[in-house]
Amino acid sequence: MEKYFNRKVLFFIPIIFLLVLLFRIFYSYTDTVKQMNEFAYKEAQVLKSYAIVHRNYYQKLYFDKTIPLNIDTLKGLPAYSSYYINQKFSKSNPFNISLKTVSDRARNAKNKADADELKAIKYFKEHPKEKEYFKEDNPNYYQYASALTVQKRCLKCHASKEDAPEFIRNRYDKAYGYKIGELRGILSIKIPKKKLNDYFINHFLYSVIYDTFAFIILFLIIYSIAQKSKQINSFLRQAVQIQTKKLKETLIKERLTGLPNRLQFLEDIRDAEMDDKHNRHLALINIDNFKDVNDFYGHAVGDSLLKLLAEKIESLCKDANSTVYKLPSDEYAIFTNADISVEVFINRVSTLLTEIQRSEYAINNNTIFITVSCGIASNEDDLIIKADMALQLAKTSKNNLIVYDKHIDSTDNVNKNIRGIALLKDAIANDLIVPYFQPIYNLHTNKIEKYESLVRIVTKEGDVIAPYVFLDIAEKSKLYHHITYTMIEKTFAFFAEKEQYEFSINLSINDMLNEKTIAFILEKLASYTAPHRVVFEILESNKIENYQEIKEFIQKVKAYGAKIAIDDFGSGYSNFSHVLELNVDYLKIDASLVKNITHDENAKKVTQTIVIFAQNIGLQTIAEYVEDEASLKELLALGVDFVQGYHIGKPAQDLH
Template sequence: MRYDISIIDDNIIQFEELERYSLNKLKNIKFTLFSDINNLNEDFDLTDLLVINIKFFEHFDKIKKILHDNILIVFLINHESDLKKISKIRNFDSIYNPLNFDDLSNKIGKYINLIEKKPLIKKEEEFSNSIIDNISYPIFSTDGHSIIFSNEHFFKLTNCFSLDELNTKYKKIKNIFHKEEDCFTELNKKWLKNPKIVNTKVCILDEEKNKRFFSLQKIFLTHNNTNIIILNDISHEIEHKNELFQLLYTDNLSKFPNRTKLIEDLQNKTLILEAVCLLNINSFKEVNDFFGHNVGDSILIDVAQLINKKIKKYSHLKLFKFPSDNYCVISTLDDKATFIELMKNILDSVYKNVFIFEQYEIDIRMTAGISFSNKNNKLITADIALQTAKKENKDYLVFFDELDKFQEYENNMHWTKKLKSAFIHDNIEVYFQPLVNNKTLKVDKYECLVRLIEENGKVISPYFFLDISKKSNQYKKLTRIVLEKSFKRFEHLPFEFSVNISYEDIESADFLDFIRSMISKYNISNRVVFEILEDESIKNYQCLVQFIDEVKALGCKIAIDDFGSGYSNFEHLLKMNVDYLKIDASLIKNVATDETSYKITKTIIEFAKNLNLKTIAEYVENEQIFNIVRDLGADYSQGYFFSEPIAIPNVSEFQKKMNHE
């Protein structure tokens, strides 16, 4: 095969020397010299390699129009500074004057080798493209400058019909992606060359200008220095997440952010509270009972709008609609006097306002509790101030430490003493509540629940002593007693069983070693489920994720408890390798009567199914709730409809009860 090499240079002597040199060194090579660019003939565009003296660079644009796209170009340069002139040209090389024939010969040999490989590479690309074209995802490939391949799905997505149209529509590669929060847009050569980045989220406007979200995956092809970009459509998951966000974080009636949203912002540290005011409508139940719920709902909305009107000009103030007839105004600015005056103004405005609904004119009053406490939780202390103001018939009260110190101290001492006695006399026991498989109606699992047995035999719920155990440094001991007694109870029983642990347990240095020792002793790792409550105590999610991975490696399973409560975090959930979601009791107990609870429960179940997670409905207290959660697709039910927590697992009695019913 013969190769054509064109040389644009006015050094005829050097060219003649090159021709003599090539007779022995370069076979099957035809050299053609053009000392004047006006003499370029019609065969010039067929040349395989162009060698051009830098002095002709000012004519390069004219020369380039004649050349085919993939030609290789070698510039004859005189100085290193000449490289700046040619830096933006693709597929170029350079060699210094005076010409070194051996160097040029080596370059020609290398380029001929590349030319000979091109047909094979082209066949491979055609084969690869035919495979890619039949993949159902939108796919394109790029060299960092332009799109060099697109399958039919990407053409359809962008409403384009050719590569020329694509590259005209998107002048730069990064223009393919629409700017959207949390979405990547900076696709460029630097990003493409980073081997650590292989997957990210992007937004693209489709042919109807709708936002479509994709998980972007890139694959680097070494043979031609290009990247294949694969787009996996995740629009449904994003839409699902946004819908769930609205249900979880917005009050269904007033459309203001709710308590759950405030808790989420506090947990994520997007809000730093300097002041909190809780406001409550006095005797609102009487308004509901006398005028009806439609009137009551109208007043709740009007009050929210009135409060918001008073604070909306202040950027540091924000309104949250709490459950029932409660409202919360927070401030991120430390200005106590101004905040108190503004809250007094809101109370006065509500009092003076006449709320009208159809033919009714209704007067209402509100009570407020305000907290600036830096020692205690401002939401809790504001609530203490609110309740105290109501008891003392005051319009408002600002929290001060003495409001609850004595009562708290007295209560702590009482239960600390009881816990100590229970440890001494081995009166910490584990009770068991069955989890029923919603398809088979059989008990598949049990949850292990701690109980304190008083000297008179009375069974005490952890509600009274669990928090005290943490404050009195007895929680670690309590958890380990529950774990060992649970493991021992189920050692010879054919059921899965779950035990509750907290972040305090997980971050304890020797807790994982304790679990390993229990698993080694009782050999039941494949039946243990650790229930973790995701709450405000979690400071390091990496620690939590690492713990989950460790216990999963031992053969255990993981459940997230109270999912759907104020602290549930969907971004974190996607990073955790869990098996079960236990839907929060506050949702399940209202699922038959409250539309929002029903919608959130339904969305959580669908969300879990998309992630191949099993769902457990807690607080199934009656047949109506059971039928609803079962119809929604929950996998398991737990609650007093089936059985209260019992001292000894007794499946036969439960099955008799179900058969009888």
């Protein structure tokens, strides 16, 4: 009986190994095909980006008359030269990729669209908002297309024939009558499948050979052991369990952290949504400005930070009957179906967020502090979508933890935006934008010496609307500059006779890059009686990219005697070297540090670092959001120069 059993087991061993091997090969093949398609798409996007930049650059040379447009220079135009460049490019690149400009109304027959390209052109005409087109159904190549619409610079040669240069009229009889925004043609990129297929399939075959060889070796070892051992049944059971576990872990574990991945997360949520007998609580956590960590410290440090944070979240959730997942990028999820209330879950997550943000993350002699945003949804249909909506709102609001309710649904947000724009337009039309002034207290002289001008809308009914209701909408709807103009005019007028006070006005990055707004500011400074009392606060300084243009703006306003303050310094990953470049006068310490100054040692350390840095280079510091006497005393001890907040005085239409 035992021999019969052993023969039966030995008979099934090769079958099992063959099935596993076939599954592995099938999985590898489908993954290879998927990677090949994704590679073709991404490669086309990269080539498109380069081609568009190249095309725009050379068109601009003609448009700006750096190169005169005539019969001799016509061949330099991208529309003319793309065919000839493609001829050489398609032969010289390893995949024989072709890249050219084509049209259904081509002037040059060589730029005439073929059948597949005409389908792409037809698609763009039927879907004018679409910007790209990608098809993989042609057996010979991948077809990618990007819409080329008529720009202002194109009209010289493509508007009315009568207005075109004479040599263009004499040379071409068609492709006139275009208007700005119309589809002129497409950038067509074709990636031959054969060479791409050879490249990827070769790698696939190497993988198959390696796997087959490994499986054969493993099989021979097991077969040999099975023939000699009376414990074959136990051994096989263990081997299968190990292989199954490894295969499952490969599918459901995130590579970097070892936590359950998105696949496992989706499966668990789906199972939980089918069970209406238990609670479902979900928190999505995202690291704020994680890209800055990668840019500043490097991707290796960024990966280490993700691992450390995963360990911290997992350790904090160990006794909470919750599962922690690592999702793509810098996102984590905490899910539980434990029998607890929403309030208990929120409190647990809130405590976890506090612990995350007060912790130091030591990596390669670097000490990194982070902030996070979190969205929570409980017992909702489409739980993940609702939690993500809350997370996105948390990213853009001052509250880093948002719990989903129906008021933050996207439909409600649309209606809210519509109401916000109507409110803003009414305020602009009826002069309802009003400055409120918050005092700034000098800790050395024990006097109020400055005021910050803060925007409000005061409705006809007397209701005061806070800026968080309308500022974001103002920026998105291109109405922000109206607020800036009004605040400057009214604040300048209010302080004209109050010579003992400095006053500050907030400016966004866009304000300092907008030529009309810059001209308006300089005009007001030139005509103002005391420009040396004016301080401009730069908002969202961590988002500055055009440092040269910002430096030029600062130089211009400082030429009149105005001063510059950096707002929210210490948030995210503030760059100390850029402060030296910008030549500012004040650093306003970020509210998140001030709020925690009395109980968070890390907040105190960062604040002290900012104060010492400012003192060493001759700058003064201002701490915002001072809400109590304990915070004020702590800031005084650290050497902060000025404070403001409700403990000093609330914003009001008149001075305190």
